[in-house]
Structures are given as structure tokens and as C-alpha cells.
Amino acid sequence: MYIIQKLINRFFVKNKLGIFSFTFFIVIFSSVVMQILEPKTFPRWFDALWYVMTTVTTVGYGDFYPVTVAGRMYAIFIFLVGIGIAGLAIGKLVEAMGAHRKRKEEGRLTFKGKNHFVIIGWSEKAKYAINEITETHPNLEVVLIDRLPVTPITHQNVHYIQGDPSIESTLIQANIEEAQSVLVFSDDSIHDSALADGKTLLIVTSVERLTPHIHSTVEIKREEHIKNFRHAKVDEFVLSHETVSRMAVRSAFSKGITGIYTQLLSHKEGENLFEVQKKAEWRTYKDAFDGLLEQGATLIADGNDLSINKKLNEAIPEDARLYIICSKDVYEALA
Template sequence: MGEVFAVFTIRRLATLIRKFNNISLLLAASAFVIICAILMRTLEPERFTTFFNAIWYVMTTVTTVGYGDLFPETAAGKVVAMFMFVFGIGLVGVVIGKVVDGLGSFTRRKEEGRLIYKGRKHIIMIGWSKKTEIAVNEVLESDTFTDIIVIAQTDRLPLNHERLHYIQGDPTDRETLLKANTLNAKAAIIFADELIHDASLTDGKSLLIASTIESLAPDVHTTVEIMQEKHIQNFNHIHVNDFILAQETISRLAVRSALSKGITTLYNRLIRRGEEEGGELFEIKPRKEWKTYRDAFNALLAEGATLIADQHRLGVNHLMDTTIPEETRLYVICEESVYVKLKHSEER
């Protein structure tokens, strides 16, 4: 009868405790453990020679571990122990359950894209597709520091990485972009929505997303994938840094391949990160001692890199004696080890 009453009491107590908020529960459990430890230390100082021993006994009791290395001997100590049996087990058990539920809830909310991202200098990718997955893997392999935020309207992402974060929501909504901390992002890539089969509607949605980003964070480098080149003029009223022509690029590359066998291999080597020798395409900043493109070309060649372009201009070989403009971006082909040395020289 006594055991039934104790079980009933613990269940009733647990039900009442669950109605408290988490902070109140934590404070109540901490106070309960400390008070019980003080009582045990006061009532049986010879058994519990230190306050730590008393804490140890209370914790092993209320968590039902019960090692048996310490136990009360006096009647008063046993009364306190019974008090812990009836009230402490229920209280601490609920607290532990709350902690476990909280950790599980955090993981679940992160996977479902319902957490706010608070980092900085990250890359935002909008829309989930096979192209997005390839882009995510490319960033993870090429950059060991930059976080990636994917904004989409799927239940959860099939990829899992400590630097990959998901925000579920409508990318045309400012609140969704704020959750991705767009204000402090380094770049945003807008992929064409593959669920929309009309090219005009697809580019129209991309335009709306780009406009929202522009109004919220005008300094973010924005890249937009569009379906038809003629739609680029519709983006004139906003600032888009780069456009990717989805269908035209594939078609033109196929024609180039037919006319010049093997040229697609060269294109792929330029845009894809690989382990083959020959180098990859990298961006560098011009040095102060480089006055003309010839200065830059010769200096880079001596260090193992080949200058091929200035921003969008590929004809650098025709500009050798031209002064390099300020704030320009140079592109070189070199191996990654050479690029690391070049970056180190920029920072000095």
C-alpha cells in the first residue's frame, strides 16, 4: 500500500512540475539538491565528511543511480532520504526530461529550417535542386570557413554538414531573408525554380527575389540564374552582379563541343575544382607595384600563374601597356599552392 501511494504521489508531482517553465524547474531542482545536501551534511557529519560527498549522495539518489557507497545511518538522515525518494526523483526526472527534449527540439528545428542564422560573411543559396547540391559541395570543398545558408520550401535538406544551414520559407518574403541574416551575408545565389515550367514566370520569380535582396541588403554580391537572356534587361532597375544563362550556356557549349572536339574538357577544368595538374581559375587583387598589365603578367608568370582576364575582359594580351584601373579584379590560372602564396603576398 505504501509503495502504491509513493508511486501515485510521484506521478502527481511530476504532472504538476511539467506545468512550470524551464527556468523555474532548473532553479527548483538546484535548490532542492543543495538544501538536501546541507541537511545530510548537518545531520550526519561523520558519514558525509564533505559537502561534495553530500551532493554526490543526493544526486545519485534523485537520479535513481544509487551506487550505495554512501547512505544515512541516523533516523533523521533516513527521513530526509525518504523525502528525496518521494519528491526529488520526480522533480529531477522532469528536469532531465526537459533537457533531453530541448536538445531534441533544437536539432529538429534546425533540420526543418526554423532557426534564425546569426553568423556573418556567409553565402546564401536560394532554391533547392541538383544544381544547388553541386554548388553546396563545391563551396564546402573549396572553402573551409564559409557557412552556407539554403533558403527553400522543402521539409528538410538531404545534405547534412556543420557549415550548412537551412531556412524554410518563401525567399520573396523579407522575414525569410532576415532569418538568413542577409544583411551580413557575403553573397547570394538565386537558382531558377525548376518547379515552374514557364521561362518567363521562372525569371519573374528570380527578379522578385533579387529585388527583395536589393532592398534589404544592397551590398550583397548577387548572382542570378536566368532562363532567357532577353530577360536580363528586366533587371536593370536593380543591381545584380552576375547572371548565369541556364539554357543558352548549355546549348552554346554543346555547339562548341561539336565544332571543336575536346573544348568542353577545357571549360570544365576552368570551372570545376579538381586534382589534375595544370591549375584552376582564381581571382586576385592587383598589387601596388603593378602599374600596367605587362607588370602584372610578368610578375605573376614568374610566380607560376598566368594572367588571363581583368573582370569580364579576356583580351588582356592586347592591353599590356595599359594602366591597371583601381579596384579591378584580375583572374589567373595556377595551381592552388601558387594561389595560396599569392594570397599571402596580398595580405602583407
């Protein structure tokens, strides 16, 4: 008896594959047996399968039932064995789903998607960034990397990865090699700006070493550290403290200017900043400027170059990155 109990415990309690395989075998085998024993009651194999399934799941519609002694005897076997095995299989399935959900909440699953955004470092700034991404691009998936024990945010398009972002295995788990962009936020728990930037530099160095093609945007505490991040081939920089301070000073001298910043930084208010592709009919910047203006958009820059008004007659290069200011409706019409 002890040996039988050990075998049952090994193959049917702990072995999920064994449970599901045996359940499948019992259902199929019982369907074949019932059709052989009761050919008039179950003229088709599917009828026998339907009876077995409604029996082992304890639904029991009563539309089919055995009428011969042999059929009823085998039905007793299904009651005693099939129902128990099916219940165990369903329990294991529910348990597996719960374990999968727990692993996802704890950031233990590997992300398999492509062309996603990776955000490193959880903070209020990261929260606002994720909200901005999910609201402006509802279909874009975001992978958040941090060391929190469970995910700090619940959203169908946000996937959490728990781990050290400076370690290659964590970045691979986030499938960063197939991501289109990465945003690295500074660690607000580190009060020394040099140490905070040092940690950020270590992370972004790991990212750029693993995926040199990825577009990286990094939050930096001190402006003098930019040269170190340029050496690490970072694409964009955001100076957290200096940016806020400069905006405050400019608003003091130019009253109302913060409204312009707000419109450009948030999709919820006024006009927005968008990137558009160069059209074939736009040979010069003036062509693009006039064509966009007729549709309600204003061309303001090519990449980091804001001096469009000084070179309207120059030809637009093929690799130009044209930025415009317009409403979302106008941008969608242009696209």
C-alpha cells in the first residue's frame, strides 16, 4: 500500500504532465469503451466523448446515459476514477495559472515581444513616463526593470522584470536586443548626484554594450557628467534638476512661457511636438514649411537644428528628422 501511495504521489500529484496525460488517456479510452459497450446509446464517438466529459466534470446534463449493465458498470469506474483524476488535473491547471501570475507579478518571466520600450528604474517620473506612453501609443508594450519584489504598476501593456539592470541576464530577460528604445531614470534614493550618475552610467554602459543600435535616453543629475555619457554613446540626455530650475527662471522673466513647455511636453494640452517623414515633393525646407503650414502644422526643426528659418532654400537631406508642432488631429491626417 505504501508503494502504491508513493507511485501515485510521484506520477499524479507532483508530475503535472503525468496528470494531464493520464486524464487525457482516461477520457479518450473511456469514450471508445462506452461506444463499444453502448453502440445504440452512443451512435457516434463524439456522443460518447460528450458523455464522458460531462461525467468527469460532474456537470451531468443527462442527455446521454448508459442503459446496459456493462455500460453502467463502466460508468461506475468513470465515477470512481475519472472524476477524481479530472478534478486533480483541473486543480493543477488552476495552480499552474496562479503560479504563472505570481511569477509575472514578481518579474520572473522573460519578455518575448519586439519593438518595445524599456524603462529602467521605478519612480514617480517613470510612472508619468509609462502613463504618457500608454495613453499616446495604446498598442506599444513597455518593459519596466527594477529591483522591487513585485510590480509597482498593473497594466496590460506593461511587463515587469525584477533584477539588476546592470547585469546582462536581466537585460536579456527584458529582450532589450529587440527593443526600439530604452529610458534610464536616475535613482532618487541616492542623494549624492555623483553616485547617482555613476550608477546610471554603469547601467547604460551595459545596455549600449549589449545593444549598441538602441536609442537611449538617460536622466542625469549633473551637467558636467554629460561628457562621460557621450563617451558611452548615449543618444539623449535629460538634466533633471537643471531643467526644472531653468524653466522656473525663464518663467520668471518671460511670464506664461511654462504654458508653452507644458503643451510640448504633454499630449493632453494644446499643440504637441511630432516627427514627420520627408515627402517626395519636399525638395527644400521651404517646400516642407509651406506644405505643412497649409495643413495646420509648423515645421520647427531638423533633428537638433532649430535654425530652419535660416536655411529655407537648402535641400532637405534624405536622413532628415523633421519635427513639427500641431494638434493630434493634424498629425494623424499627415500620417
